[in-house]
Amino acid sequence: MTAQISIDRLTGLIAFARAASLGNYTSAARSLGVSPSAISKSVHRLEVQLGLRLFARTTRSLTLTPEGRDLHEKTLRLLQQAEEIEQTAKAARSEPSGTLRITAPLPIGVHILAPAIPRFRALYPKVYVELRLGDRHVDLIEESIDVAVRVGELADSRLISKKLGWHRIGAFASPDYLDRRGRPLIPDDLNRHDCVTFRYQSSGQLLRWPFKVGAKIIEFVPEHAVVTDASDAVAAIAVAGGGICISPTYVAAPFVKAGLLVPVLAEFAVDLFPITALWPESRRGNPNVNAFVAFLQGVFPAPAPWDVVVTTACVATPPP
Structure with missing residues (x-):
């Protein structure tokens, strides 16, 4: 029966x-x-x-x-x-098509992935993209996610990973703010400034600001004037003269290029974590995943264009 x-x-x-x-x-x-x-x-x-x-x-x-x-x-x-039956069927075809589910933190999704997705679909018009953004930890297998782009090297034996680039963060302020309040020369000077900091939505914790001092990396939460849980809001407040912020370079770069933000304490900046693509082992032969992971290599070139913008600004405006 x-x-x-x-x-x-x-x-x-x-x-x-x-x-x-x-x-x-x-x-x-x-x-x-x-x-x-x-x-x-x-x-x-x-x-x-x-x-x-x-x-x-x-x-x-x-x-x-x-x-x-x-x-x-x-x-x-x-x-x-x-899921394995579905992935076997997908792997049997050579042309990417159907739905591709991607998850990423909000700032990476907004500033890096979203502008690149139209180029990906121009290459593979039969693929329909579902982009899920947020800082909630998503179980890729249980939620049927094809590819995750995350910050850090995450150990999970069920997943395959590939490093894409570096998540670089730095301190920035508007020229107007620095004219009014002066430029910090060492991280301790931040305690005499208005700081704009970030709170993680998932944990409620404040971001610890990292700096390389000598051979050591120090992390601390500075006295702050404003706290927000959105990276774009952190940068926007700093652009408006609200204080010194710490921000990913890919968020700050457009403002730096436009002269609205200036890097500060650049000689103390550190590279904290890699940006990594992750996908389930069951999707190893999935043509959609293979195509997108290969495409991501071009989205995250070395050096990354946003890092070049910030580095060039640091050279142009050396510390006093």
Whole structure:
């Protein structure tokens, strides 16, 4: 006898697995592109069909019951097998086509990837791109992401990685602010300045400003006048004369080129982390992934154009 499973039950299993992995219906709905009520109804129908209670629900989160934990593990294995079938089928074709799901931090996505995507689609017009941006850590396998671009070297045996370039950050201020308040000569001078700093949305922690002093790298949170959780807002406040900010070079470079920001403390700047492309092992032969990873090599040339802009400005305006 051939085993059969209804489409409705498969939908319920997918909704259940995503809700269990992300901890709430809202996040699961966002990742699947449906409404939270659709996720809730699918999970409820699954519970009725199975005669099991899968979640212990509170107003803020979902907790798996013992039966739910057991089903979640089995469902993830089932969905992984389905994913492998899909990837095998995709690898059998040579021409990139279909949907390519990419995730990246917001500033990298906005300033580097988004402007490059039209060029990628001009090369591969049959590929449809879904770009997800934010600093939430995304499980590539559970959320069916094809490629992630992240800051840092992340160890995960299920993923393949390729270094793309360096995530360089530096301190910047507007010429107007420096005319009014003077230029800091050493990192300790920041305590006598208005600083504009960044708070991570995912953790709520303030960015620790790194500087290379002698043979050591020091990190500290300076006294600050303004805190924001968006890199673009940090730079915009500094451009408006709000103080000294620390910013990725790819965010600051257009303002530096336009003369709206000036690098400061450049001799103390450090390269913290690499920018890395990551993709699941199951997508090793995926033509969409292979094409995009190869394309990224041109998006992140060495030296990166944004770093050249900042370095040139440092040479043009040496410290006093």
